[in-house]
Amino acid sequence: MIQMTLNDKEIEASENSTILEVARKNGIDIPTLCYHEALEPFGVCRLCIVEVGGALRKGIRISCIQNVVDGLIVDTESERVKRNRRFLFELLLARSPDSKELIDLAAKHGVFESRFYEADSDDNCVRCGLCVRVCRDKIGAYALCFAHRGYDRMVTTDFELLSEYCIGCGTCAQICPTGAIKMKDEEGERIIYTKSVVIGKFELETCGKCGMPYASRKYLDFVKRNSDDAMAVSVERNLCPTCARRTGAINLVGQMTL
Amino acid sequence: MEKERIEKIVNKHRNEKSAILAILHEVQAEDNQLNAESLKYIALLLGVPYANVFGLATFYSAFNTEKRGKTLVRACDGISCHINGAEEVIKVLKSKLNIELGETTWDESFGLEKVRCLGLCSISPNVSFNDKTYSNLNKEKILEILQKVTGDSK
Numbered sequence: 226m227i228q229m230t231l232n233d234k235e236i237e238a239s240e241n242s243t244i245l246e247v248a249r250k251n252g253i254d255i256p257t258l259c260y261h262e263a264l265e266p267f268g269v270c271r272l273c274i275v276e277v278g279g280a281l282r283k284g285i286r287i288s289c290i291q292n293v294v295d296g297l298i299v300d301t302e303s304e305r306v307k308r309n310r311r312f313l314f315e316l317l318l319a320r321s322p323d324s325k326e327l328i329d330l331a332a333k334h335g336v337f338e339s340r341f342y343e344a345d346s347d348d349n350c351v352r353c354g355l356c357v358r359v360c361r362d363k364i365g366a367y368a369l370c371f372a373h374r375g376y377d378r379m380v381t382t383d384f385e386l387l388s389e390y391c392i393g394c395g396t397c398a399q400i401c402p403t404g405a406i407k408m409k410d411e412e413g414e415r416i417i418y419t420k421s422v423v424i425g426k427f428e429l430e431t432c433g434k435c436g437m438p439y440a441s442r443k444y445l446d447f448v449k450r451n452s453d454d455a456m457a458v459s460v461e462r463n464l465c466p467t468c469a470r471r472t473g474a475i476n477l478v479g480q481m482t483l
Numbered sequence: 484m485e486k487e488r489i490e491k492i493v494n495k496h497r498n499e500k501s502a503i504l505a506i507l508h509e510v511q512a513e514d515n516q517l518n519a520e521s522l523k524y525i526a527l528l529l530g531v532p533y534a535n536v537f538g539l540a541t542f543y544s545a546f547n548t549e550k551r552g553k554t555l556v557r558a559c560d561g562i563s564c565h566i567n568g569a570e571e572v573i574k575v576l577k578s579k580l581n582i583e584l585g586e587t588t589w590d591e592s593f594g595l596e597k598v599r600c601l602g603l604c605s606i607s608p609n610v611s612f613n614d615k616t617y618s619n620l621n622k623e624k625i626l627e628i629l630q631k632v633t634g635d636s637k
Contacts, residue, residue, distance in 0.1 A: 367532035372541040383537040384519050384548070390533065 227295040230279065232302065244288035244299055245273050253301055256310070256330055258317075258402045259353035260289045263363060270353050271313050276300045285309060307334075315339040317351055324349040324403040348420050350405035352378055356397035365451070366392050368424065380405070381422050391425035393417065393441035413438040432465035434472075439465035484514045484521050493528045500529050503539065507546055516550045544598075552587045552594030554632065556580070557611045560597045563604035572608050572625050573597065579629050 226237050231251060238247040243266065248255050258270035266289040273288045279298035281291075285305065300306065314331040319341035321327055327349070331337070352371075357380060360369045368391035372381045382388035393415055398408035408417045410429065415438075417424040429438035430445065449457045464472060492509045496502035503525070510521050517540050526533040540546045558573045577583060580593050587594045601609045606618035610625065617628050 361532070367534050370532075370534035370538035372538050374542050383522075383534050388534075 227293060227297075229293055229295070229297040229299065231299050233300075238293050240293070242293060244275055244277070244286070244291050244293055244297075247293055248275070248288065248299070248301055255288060255301055256334060257289060258327075258330075258351055259355060261355055261359070261400060264355065264358050265362070266290045267354055267358065270317070270351065272310060272317075274306055274309055274313070276303045276306050310334060311336050315341060319343050321349045321351050321403055321405070323347045324351070324405070327351065327403050346420070348405070349403045350380055350401075350419065351403050352380070353402060354380075355400045355402065356380055356406055359396050359400050364392070364394060364396055366390055366394070366447070368392070369397060379421070380419065382424050385422050387426060388424055391417065392443045392447045393425045393427040394444050394447075397424070410438065415441060430463070432468050433463040434468040435465060437465050437467075484510060484518075486524055488513065489521060489524050490528065493525065498529060500531055503529060503531065503536070504543075507536075507540060511546060515553065517546055517548050519548075522548075550587065550591060553592050554612050555594045555596060557596050557598045557601065559599070559601045559603075559607065559609045559611075561600035561604065561607075564600075564608035567607045568621060569608040571622055572610060572620050575622055575625050576610070576629070579626070 227240055229236060229238055229247070231248060232253060234251075236247070236251060238250075245255055245257070245260065245266075255275065256272045258272055259267045260270075260273060268287045268290040271287060274285050275288045275291075277284065277286045277291070277297060277299055280294045280296040288299075288301075311334065314334060314336040316339070317327060318331055318336065318339040322339070322343045354371065357369045357371060360366050368382055368388040369380055370383065371378055372385075373379060382391065395408045395415070395417060398406045398417055406417065406419050406424070408415065413429050413431065415425070415427045415429050417426075425441075427441035427443065430440055430442055431438050445460050449460045459469065462469065462472075489510060492506055496506055506525060506529075507517060510525065511517050514521065522536050522540060523533055525531075526536040529536075537548075540548055556576060558569065558576055560569045560573065573584075576595055580588055580595055582588055582593070582595050584595055584597050601611060601616060603609045603616065603618055608620050609616055609618045610620055610628075611617070612628075612632055617624070620628075
């Protein structure tokens with residue numbers, strides 16, 4: 226354990242944790258876009274900036290990649306931090322002016338418009354890389370990548386075509402902080418798409434009990450291939466999450482009454 | 484490109500992941516492009532995710548995923564070249580090759596591209612034809628060079 230000061234309060238924190246983790250543990254809200262607990266910090270959205278002093282040289286740091294040290298003084302809401310953060314929000318808004326999530330988050334921090342030239346597109350992507358990282362590190366499907374560079378950098382599939390590696394799990398759509406990747410389940414078909422690319426298109430398997438379409442065949446095969454036997458058995462039961470829970474509960478209750 | 488050729492190139496680099504850039508360079512030199520099949524096969528041989536290889540091939544401007552002209556004309560429009568009249572030179576190139584920037588001639592013999600700096604600012608403006616660079620250009624000189632180069636290629 227180490228001693229540090231967080232917003233004028235003496236606190237204890239465990240080593241090897243980042244400033245962001247310590248702040249969130251202590252109930253202090255720091256806005257982030259590219260951070261997710263499940264993934265390695267990436268440090269690209271820069272919204273999590275804080276002002277440090279004491280043990281580290283005084284200045285602005287990215288709290289999601291800066292580890293805490295003994296005797297550190299952190300201020301998450303100083304004037305300098307707020308000014309810089311407003312600037313960052315303006316830059317992000319210039320990139321993705323139509324993202325509802327981003328507009329709301331910016332408004333929460335007092336930014337309502339950007340002084341910069343707005344991209345005349347409905348591109349909601351802020352290039353935080355969450356989708357690429359989760360597809361690569363957690364799912365292991367490797368369907369998404371960053372292509373091109375500089376202003377043209379974009380999240381895409383290989384050759385901007387329907388990906389043959391996509392399994393249709395929808396994690397990218399779920400993790401996207403700005404709603405750039407969308408997922409639509411319609412008439413037994415699942416489409417995952419961004420503004421410019423259709424990532425995946427799948428026929429959905431229907432639940433054996435209630436007949437509701439719930440997951441793609443490729444996803445179920447992927448789960449079966451990459452998990453233990455118990456999971457494989459539950460995949461083979463061919464039930465949607467609701468029905469699976471229900472049968473599980475019924476089985477449990479049945480066992481209890483016996 | 485045929486699979487055997489790619490295998491040969493990859494084997495030459497001992498199937499090292501770290502040699503991927505060199506491999507891509509060699510495949511492109513032979514094929515004049517990196518198409519989906521080649522990239523996919525390289526990814527398979529090296530055990531690298533295909534999406535990563537695609538990201539790499541689009542990140543560097545030295546690689547192209549579409550067919551580019553046999554002779555790639557890189558016209559420098561960096562600051563020094565721009566001041567010394569690169570625009571005139573590019574205009575002549577465009578009208579003589581009858582293509583816009585980033586396009587390829589109909590017979591795939593020439594591709595035209597604007598680049599930021601060729602590193603020869605002291606003898607600007609510069610235009611490079613594949614590996615050969617011509618410097619201190621003006622309207623007349625570039626016409627002369629074009630005539631020579633197009634004559635050579637025929």
